[in-house]
Amino acid sequence: MTTLIKNGTAYLNGKLQPRDILIKKGKIAKIAKTLPEKAERIIDAAGKHVFPGFVDLHVHLRDPGQTYKEDIVSGTRAAAHGGFTSLCAMPNTDPVVDNIATVDYIQRRAKDLGYARVYVIGAMTKKSEGLEISEMATMKSDGIVAVSDDGNCVQNAKLMLNAMRYATNFGLPLVIHAEDYNLAGKGQIHGGRIASQLGLSGLPGLAEEVIVSRDIMLAENTGSRLHIAHISTARSIELVRQAKDRGVKVTCEVTPHHLLLTEDACLGFDTNTKMKPPLRTEKDRLACLAALKDGTIDCIATDHAPHADFEKVREFDQAPFGIIGLETAFCALYHHLVKTGELGLQRLAEALTSAPSKIFGLPPAELKAGNPADLNIIDLEASTTFSEENILSKGKNTPWLGQTLAGRVLYTFLEGRITWQD
Amino acid sequence: MESTPQFVGRSLFDLDDYSADEIMYILEAAQGMKEINLREYKKIPTLRGKTVCTLFVEDSTRTRMSFELAANRLSADVVSFQASVSSLSKGESLQDTIYTLGAMGIDLYCIRHRSPGSPQLVNKYSGKPVINGGDGRHAHPTQALLDIFSIWERVGELKGLKITIVGDILNSRVVRSNLIGMKKLGMQVTVCGPRTLMPGSMEDIFGCRVEYDLREALRDADIVMGLRMQLERMTEGLFPSLEEYSKHYVLSKDTIKFAKKDALIMHPGPMNRGVEILPEIADSSQSIIVEQVANGVAVRMALMFLILGGKL
Numbered sequence: 001m002t003t004l005i006k007n008g009t010a011y012l013n014g015k016l017q018p019r020d021i022l023i024k025k026g027k028i029a030k031i032a033k034t035l036p037e038k039a040e041r042i043i044d045a046a047g048k049h050v051f052p053g054f055v056d057l058h059v060h061l062r063d064p065g066q067t068y069k070e071d072i073v074s075g076t077r078a079a080a081h082g083g084f085t086s087l088c089a090m091p092n093t094d095p096v097v098d099n100i101a102t103v104d105y106i107q108r109r110a111k112d113l114g115y116a117r118v119y120v121i122g123a124m125t126k127k128s129e130g131l132e133i134s135e136m137a138t139m140k141s142d143g144i145v146a147v148s149d150d151g152n153c154v155q156n157a158k159l160m161l162n163a164m165r166y167a168t169n170f171g172l173p174l175v176i177h178a179e180d181y182n183l184a185g186k187g188q189i190h191g192g193r194i195a196s197q198l199g200l201s202g203l204p205g206l207a208e209e210v211i212v213s214r215d216i217m218l219a220e221n222t223g224s225r226l227h228i229a230h231i232s233t234a235r236s237i238e239l240v241r242q243a244k245d246r247g248v249k250v251t252c253e254v255t256p257h258h259l260l261l262t263e264d265a266c267l268g269f270d271t272n273t274k275m276k277p278p279l280r281t282e283k284d285r286l287a288c289l290a291a292l293k294d295g296t297i298d299c300i301a302t303d304h305a306p307h308a309d310f311e312k313v314r315e316f317d318q319a320p321f322g323i324i325g326l327e328t329a330f331c332a333l334y335h336h337l338v339k340t341g342e343l344g345l346q347r348l349a350e351a352l353t354s355a356p357s358k359i360f361g362l363p364p365a366e367l368k369a370g371n372p373a374d375l376n377i378i379d380l381e382a383s384t385t386f387s388e389e390n391i392l393s394k395g396k397n398t399p400w401l402g403q404t405l406a407g408r409v410l411y412t413f414l415e416g417r418i419t420w421q422d
Numbered sequence: 423m424e425s426t427p428q429f430v431g432r433s434l435f436d437l438d439d440y441s442a443d444e445i446m447y448i449l450e451a452a453q454g455m456k457e458i459n460l461r462e463y464k465k466i467p468t469l470r471g472k473t474v475c476t477l478f479v480e481d482s483t484r485t486r487m488s489f490e491l492a493a494n495r496l497s498a499d500v501v502s503f504q505a506s507v508s509s510l511s512k513g514e515s516l517q518d519t520i521y522t523l524g525a526m527g528i529d530l531y532c533i534r535h536r537s538p539g540s541p542q543l544v545n546k547y548s549g550k551p552v553i554n555g556g557d558g559r560h561a562h563p564t565q566a567l568l569d570i571f572s573i574w575e576r577v578g579e580l581k582g583l584k585i586t587i588v589g590d591i592l593n594s595r596v597v598r599s600n601l602i603g604m605k606k607l608g609m610q611v612t613v614c615g616p617r618t619l620m621p622g623s624m625e626d627i628f629g630c631r632v633e634y635d636l637r638e639a640l641r642d643a644d645i646v647m648g649l650r651m652q653l654e655r656m657t658e659g660l661f662p663s664l665e666e667y668s669k670h671y672v673l674s675k676d677t678i679k680f681a682k683k684d685a686l687i688m689h690p691g692p693m694n695r696g697v698e699i700l701p702e703i704a705d706s707s708q709s710i711i712v713e714q715v716a717n718g719v720a721v722r723m724a725l726m727f728l729i730l731g732g733k734l
Contacts, residue, residue: 196624198538199538199558199560199595200558268542314515314516314517314543315516315537316537316539317538317558318537
């Protein structure tokens with residue numbers, strides 16, 4: 001089937017320009033200022049934007065083992081709804097992704113369903129327990145793109161050093177969730193002003209920063225590729241900036257919520273403001289935004305973490321950490337940062353497409369003849385109201401529930417097939 | 423005396439929801455209630471037919487008794503829900519518990535829970551007013567009201583009074599609520615304790631003075647309040663021993679002399695005699711610790727009376 005997308009504004013070579021795009025046999029066949037209206041399906045995208053399919057390096061699909069929270073069907077459909085065509089699945093499932101059977105299961109299931117490309121991140125240590133390194137090389141030959149113990153953090157520096165040496169031997173980047181357990185304690189929200197006020201235990205910025213600092217030093221020593229997940233403090237960012245200046249192979253991502261919200265959001269005890277790392281101070285938020293603009297932060301990742309209502313709608317300190325993000329990411333960022341002039345649309349697009357794909361060496365997320373036709377069409381003039389009914393993820397745990405945000409994903413295409421249509 | 427519409431059906435999560443005038447109104451109502459408690463027959467029929475539930479997910483005999491006595495003296499029916507012997511210990515969620523209780527026709531909940539913010543949840547699930555009887559380290563507004571009542575009754579004018587609160591500030595819900603209430607009524611509050619037991623940004627959040635040296639903190643205080651020091655904080659590495667804590671922070675004849683002569687001595691109880699306070703101070707003529715307990719019943723009666731729309 002051939003599809004022609006007419007009159008849209010395409011994000012192409014880092015710029016927004018009017019282009020027609022012809023899709024043939026799952027690939028982008030032609031991109032030009034005007035293409036003849038000869039195709040089986042013609043979509044008039046006048047006044048709409050066409051982006052390469054978004055790429056999310058940080059998603060919890062919960063499958064296998066916790067499919068009451070999310071499964072590969074609902075997770076990848078949610079991705080398509082949010083304009084995403086590629087995502088990396090974190091290994092903290094049950095069982096943990098530390099073996100090829102589980103890697104195979106996720107890859108095959110996602111492929112059969114066909115809503116999104118799912119790349120698997122393997123566990124860094126067996127069962128992500130932080131005691132022994134996993135069979136990374138075996139999993140690598142089966143297709144994993146990185147290793148991580150996300151949700152957990154290897155506390156033993158010697159083990160982390162070995163994991164880095166070993167992963168680097170097989171060309172695997174390492175993704176860290178930076179959290180010193182002793183400093184974090186039973187912390188519920190950022191260890192700052194609001195924690196003092198509400199009597200909740202604090203997760204201090206230091207708990208993140210000492211591990212970021214440690215792992216940068218270890219990466220510098222081993223020459224490994226270190227990717228810091230969901231960076232959240234000004235001091236962590238400063239550490240990354242200095243490391244990059246020294247030539248350390250470190251990259252990092254930031255979540256939409258750390259770019260948009262602060263600890264003040266926790267004042268009403270809404271458990272949809274509870275996640276790790278926690279929402280920080282306004283100073284930290286502004287540092288995240290500035291670092292995203294200057295490239296110190298490489299990309300945006302959602303840390304999509306679905307939970308069931310019965311888990312999340314309860315006493316604040318007994319609710320699990322995490323919020324969903326795939327469906328709200330673009331609209332929330334566009335609404336609160338691009339429309340207000342704080343962030344350029346081009347940089348937002350880059351941080352959701354080519355920038356993340358580069359980090360793990362995924363196929364480049366670019367609109368280019370010959371590339372797979374992974375793309376989305378978004379109406380920036382329209383808006384989306386997020387409700388329990390229209391969120392496709394099984395998790396409805398988002399601070400943007402019930403809110404109307406600018407931007408509406410009209411279509412998402414994966415290899416020329418429509419995976420989401422408004 | 424009569425309740426006014428501004429109180430009827432309203433919850434008390436913490437004192438920040440109440441204006442200075444409203445707090446004073448509650449104190450005046452409590453004075454009326456105190457008179458009832460001194461009668462031979464300590465009961466009035468005003469809340470007959472109303473049902474009050476004391477929902478204690480964290481154990482506390484004293485506070486629960488105080489709430490239940492208050493409800494009984496106003497002739498409300500009281501049902502008592504204790505987590506340790508209830509469905510909550512069998513894994514039922516708070517939400518389901520409230521739906522179950524709601525079906526039985528509860529008019530007012532008095533809740534104690536270890537999780538900050540849970541009174542708001544109970545209000546959300548039940549649609550009924552809730553009095554917070556202590557939620558984790560967050561708030562304990564009825565304790566603050568009875569503390570303020572006790573001072574007001576003794577001293578009269580609250581504005582400009584200097585109070586020093588000493589001890590484990592970090593883990594104290596009593597301090598947080600008192601800071602909000604006392605500040606609203608124009609008192610000057612100093613909090614004192616070792617740095618490891620002092621939360622950050624206290625001056626910013628509550629407009630109080632933070633002092634780490636006890637003698638300095640007590641200087642010119644009109645009122646001194648001690649807080650219970652819990653042994654378990656030692657295992658958390660927050661201080662080395664009760665003995666060392668006591669050496670630096672105990673309220674004794676020696677230290678209390680830095681405060682104003684005849685300064686009032688308070689403590690929310692239960693006391694660790696010999697740790698944060700010596701008997702020579704706890705039992706002195708300056709001490710109003712026992713009065714605080716009596717006033718607790720009166721203040722809780724006043725709140726139930728106002729919230730449930732009572733008439734005298």
